[in-house]
């Protein structure tokens with residue numbers, strides 16, 4: 538079975554990580570995630586991510602480094618590949634247009650959130666990567 542590809546954004550500002558809480562109208566309500574969504578039609582991963590982040594947060598981003606994908610089974614039993622990209626914030630003001638809550642948290646605060654299961658390995662990779670750069674994280 539071919540996996541549905543979902544791209545998600547890692548946005549870091551002033552040492553804090555952008556975390557988004559899924560709303561009641563979404564699947565996995567109440568879980569925290571990296572914002573993003575499904576790739577549509579002939580979009581590239583980067584094009585899909587730029588579109589999704591504009592739709593969800595009103596912000597223009599530039600996807601840069603791709604991290605390791607995580608795999609999950611959706612509530613409907615479909616295979617999903619969750620593809621993370623570190624993104625630069627290019628312009629725009631942050632607004633939670635679809636999520637219940639969107640906020641920047643320190644890595645220490647973010648560790649305590651109730652992350653969607655597929656996001657945990659992504660968060661851990663990020664933590665390992667940034668701990669090397671900034672030993673205080």
Ligand SMILES: Nc1nc2c([nH]c(=O)n2[C@@H]2O[C@H](COP(=O)(O)OP(=O)(O)OP(=O)(O)O)[C@@H](O)[C@H]2O)c(=O)[nH]1
Pocket residue numbers: 543544545563564565569570571572573574575576609611612617619653654655656
């Ligand atoms: N965007 C996103 N989806 C995630 C993450 N973690 C995770 O398990 N998912 C799952 O991946 C799927 C992507 O769904 P989505 O609702 O964000 O994508 P979308 O906006 O394109 O979907 P839709 O237009 O069909 O509602 C959902 O099953 C969601 O629960 C994550 O960090 N970001």
